[in-house]
Amino acid sequence: MESTSIQQVALAELALRDLAEGRTELLENALEELHPAEIAGLLEGMPPEPRQATWALVPEAQRGEVLAYIHDEARASLIDEMQPEELVEAAEQMDDEDLAEVLNVLPTDLTETVLTALDEDHRLRIEAVLSYPEGTAGRLMSTNVLSVRADVTLAVVLRWLRRHRALPPHTDSLMVVDDDGRYLGRLDMGLVVTGDPDSLVAAVMETGAELVRADATEADLTSLFERRDLISVAVLDEEDRLLGRITIDDVVDVIREEADRRLLQSAGLEAEEDLFAPVLPSARRRGVWLGINLMTVFLAAWVIGRFEDALEKIVALAVLMPVVASMGGIAGSQTLTLTIRGLALNQIADSNLRWLLLKELGVGALNGLVWAALVALVTLLWFHSTGLALVIAVAMLLNLLAAAFSGIAVPLILHRLGIDPALSGAVILTTVTDVVGFLSFLGLASLFLI
Amino acid sequence: MESTSIQQVALAELALRDLAEGRTELLENALEELHPAEIAGLLEGMPPEPRQATWALVPEAQRGEVLAYIHDEARASLIDEMQPEELVEAAEQMDDEDLAEVLNVLPTDLTETVLTALDEDHRLRIEAVLSYPEGTAGRLMSTNVLSVRADVTLAVVLRWLRRHRALPPHTDSLMVVDDDGRYLGRLDMGLVVTGDPDSLVAAVMETGAELVRADATEADLTSLFERRDLISVAVLDEEDRLLGRITIDDVVDVIREEADRRLLQSAGLEAEEDLFAPVLPSARRRGVWLGINLMTVFLAAWVIGRFEDALEKIVALAVLMPVVASMGGIAGSQTLTLTIRGLALNQIADSNLRWLLLKELGVGALNGLVWAALVALVTLLWFHSTGLALVIAVAMLLNLLAAAFSGIAVPLILHRLGIDPALSGAVILTTVTDVVGFLSFLGLASLFLI
Missing domain, CATH: 1.25.60.10 (MgtE N-terminal domain-like)
Structure with missing residues (x-):
């Protein structure tokens, strides 16, 4: 292996x-x-x-x-x-x-x-x-499914199975249906083998087993299979008629593709980017993301441009301003990542939102204080200016609080608008932390140092 | 559902x-x-x-x-x-x-x-x-496994199975072993049911089926199950003795945890960060990553500090420098993400490395030219300086080439050193693109504009 x-x-x-x-x-x-x-x-x-x-x-x-x-x-x-x-x-x-x-x-x-x-x-x-x-589930199902009637004995089922040369792959259970093809329950293959041959299918089948409708989403399927450790599940239409079944191997593919998609999208790549695609289409596909980023970074540049006056007078501001923006970006992306995962796992609801927001603001404040103090110390040693040290410390604390807030607010708002936060969350978040970072640092400096 | x-x-x-x-x-x-x-x-x-x-x-x-x-x-x-x-x-x-x-x-x-x-x-x-x-596989296996001898008939197997009240969950096959417990092959449950009852197990068992050693890694297991659409696989020791079996439900958990880990680590979060963990431990765990980032951003600030002279004379440099750094970071993280995925899927080898590097440099050059031209135009309109426009265009092109190169080189080097590039790749890469971005832009400006 x-x-x-x-x-x-x-x-x-x-x-x-x-x-x-x-x-x-x-x-x-x-x-x-x-x-x-x-x-x-x-x-x-x-x-x-x-x-x-x-x-x-x-x-x-x-x-x-x-x-x-x-x-x-x-x-x-x-x-x-x-x-x-x-x-x-x-x-x-x-x-x-x-x-x-x-x-x-x-x-x-x-x-x-x-x-x-x-x-x-x-x-x-x-x-x-x-x-x-x-x-949807309908698209993932196989229609190659063995179904039996409820009013026969296990011995009959066994004899009928024996007439097959091979069973469909991953047949861990048989579907029990009535005369109209309506789903009644599932019959475990283990039971077919170990059960009393004279038992009726109706007596030993499992009626409360998990099932899905043809219009169930892939996200519903993956969480169902993952949660319930299933091998296969019946797919029904709105009238409970058995349409087919979905097996774990196809769900595993969906899980892998979904993880892949999330990873690639976080870098603004298309869901099915091939490492070995030729240069031209690759450049075109990735160029879109670079273009979006260019707009946001010009927004940040415009904010900096508002403070040309301060930058001309205190050149240390230009040297230190990336520190404030970058720390906000890192802290914000941590909160963002946790929020996106929480949304994907259905863990975030109105009832715990307030708790979550207070917790993230707490984490932001705590880390803000610790690292702001360190940054202030370095600034003091480097530029020998108490005023500059105080300004950068306050700006960093403000930016880490803004990062915590937007790390929760941005994905939640995108989610409610029906936009996948895994795709555009990061770019919006870093725009916020860049703008707040530059604005607070250069703004405070303009107010108090000039 | x-x-x-x-x-x-x-x-x-x-x-x-x-x-x-x-x-x-x-x-x-x-x-x-x-x-x-x-x-x-x-x-x-x-x-x-x-x-x-x-x-x-x-x-x-x-x-x-x-x-x-x-x-x-x-x-x-x-x-x-x-x-x-x-x-x-x-x-x-x-x-x-x-x-x-x-x-x-x-x-x-x-x-x-x-x-x-x-x-x-x-x-x-x-x-x-x-x-x-x-x-390892040994840790994931269940020792609750049904094994049969090769010299009995399917009818005997069926009678033996019937003596069980229930089979272990996900029993899609029985393991065939010799007197010393050495693994000989697997017997499909479907075959037990559909096969000729008088056939010997030895005659119908599958001998070439996939199997794993107890020391196989989780990555080996997930790719094996995913690739081969398995439900269960035998786990053997070095002497081919059957130790247990691993079932798809546990592998699905590993796949999910691995995807989760990769997502969280890319933001410098611990693999098992709980969205609802209390403030203090959360802040401490995340603080480490912020501290690492602080060092790298101070390195970038130090680079900027080398050009205080140029920044004092041309304040537009301070306004525009984040554009160069940020575009490099975005382009680099796209290449990095694809490389990390390629490494995880074993798609990158010495034989295609040169092709890959040339392709990524091609993508970088193409996007570099397109976006550098646009940025030069905006710079010209904003600051009315042809020199500044040319400098930022060249700096951007250089940084996008550096980004493409490090997007491949950084994860490969980390991988060879045995360090997971998913964890530290992004922070090293953005350090490179920040430093190269600031250095090329401010350096070129110092050389040609002052």
Whole structure:
């Protein structure tokens, strides 16, 4: 196990060297032996050209599986280069929910091509999944689900199961439905095996088990699976009819993508930024964020510009002003991060908001006093001015209090406006701490030192 | 489902109001009906005092389960206040791996108390799990695992299973072992049900299935489960003896904790910071990070201080210098975030490093040129100085190139030194972009404008 990551890196080195030298036999052999998940990992770690060259060597029979395992950002780069007939071949090998994800990034005409090429049954299942909006339970579900009636015995269920060559992956339970396909409960696979064969399904099924509606959000799903340690859950429509089931492996992917999205968005990157995307699109995507930042930093510069007079007279102000702004930014981003996490976990409500705000202001005041005292001391030793030392200390304390307040207020306001605070919270917060930092420091200096 | 989060918030409101008014009947009734996972969520969203008050109302029979479901940071605050006998009672209700996690945060003498109170068998199992270091597979495994011999038929396995009242949770497969307890392969539960009853286990078991050693790291485990869509995996010692198994629910917790840790650490917060921790410990923990930042920002201030002469003569330098530093910081943190993610996914190797560096420098140069031109234009309009406009444009371009370079170099160097770049990468990077930003802008201005 520990060697997996080392192997992957070594294999990537080998593949890149072979491709560069135009030899492909070793790589082809390796690809035949690798698990599709390992091929996916290999492809993700490659720049665009070797990635395409390696993809061309992946056996056709493996491609659907590899596309199912590979992360979104790399998947898009592979699909872009595939021919319609290759896509159809890959599509035939994929699970409903994986195929729905792939179709999602295809242009409409290609989606049609792929769908019409599938057999009737498969196509209807995919179309059912595609009819639900992205980010909902309906879109994540598999319609490949075993359901039984409540009025049969476990012995009958066991005999019926035995007629299957294999069960759908991750079948930890069977769904119990009535004649109209309405969901009645779940029957644990362990119970099928250990229960009395003469028991009726109705007598041993679990009726209060967790279930979700097709329009449940991904956030609801991840917290449900995480909280309740589920392997699979039934998906129902508004009339309680069983539509399919969602399994933990797809939820794990959602959890990973969500964590990834949050991490990338905090730096103003798009949710599916590929480390190995070419220069031009990368620069364009990231440029947007730089442009937004430029506006906020010019706002800060404008604030500084209001105090040209003071800056001309006391040059130490220019030297020290980043200290005040930066400490506010750091303290504010700590509060912001905790608030964003609290919102994501539904931990923040009107009832504890006041407690939380007072606590964060307390933390800000305490750290403000401690570090303001130190900064004042350094300022005194450096510039030998008691007035300047006092001004910077007061400005820092004020900025840390403003940071604590906005670290809670900014994400809460964004959240109520329906904007994800993970994306824009940080840039708004540092604008506040920059402006308050410069304004308080330079303003106090103008008032008392000039 | 969609109402879960709303219910949770409403319940928290109710609980806090009732507690404040000294009424507890409604809350007690609610606690009796809630799933332990829901109680855990409720407790996590409470400030310290109502959290303790509510915890005191949780039925004793539920406490072990609640402690198993609750997130680490809140768990510690509950355990701190529990009496030894309460801990023992809760311990008896918990799975091996959950109990090991709880024992982990207990003082040594309390751990002893709890362990000696458990029955012999349970104690030995826990001690086995505790003998592995934290963060390894051994620590996450459950020793409650069903194993069968290879030389029996599926019919015998089925009869044997039927003698169990219930199977361990998440039993998707049985482990096949030899007489010495050495692992031979896994037997899918689906196969036990659908297979020919006369088949020998040896004939139908999967021998090449994924497995882990007890010393495998959590990172290995999460990528294995994520990549291979596993429900459970066997844990072996160095001599291939079966020690236990790890199930997806515990891996999901690790994935969530890891994402949480990364998010919090990026803001210099401790991995298990509790939103509802009291002021004093919160301020102390966060103060460390502020102190580190203070040193780096004083380094930047010192750099500015080298140019007091230039700042005195051209006050516009003080106004504009944050623009150069800030744009470098933003661009650098984008590259840094992508590099850290690439390292976590094992996507960065010597073979693609050069490609990556050139690409990031390309992105930096492109965005540098675009935004430098715009900043030069604004500077020209604002301060009517072509020289100043040229100086700020060149400084910005230089800083964006420095940002791209350090966005790759800083995390790679930290990674090679065995330091987690997610923790300290950002602070080092912004120090670089601040220093390079101020140095290039003020330095160029000193050379050409004065």
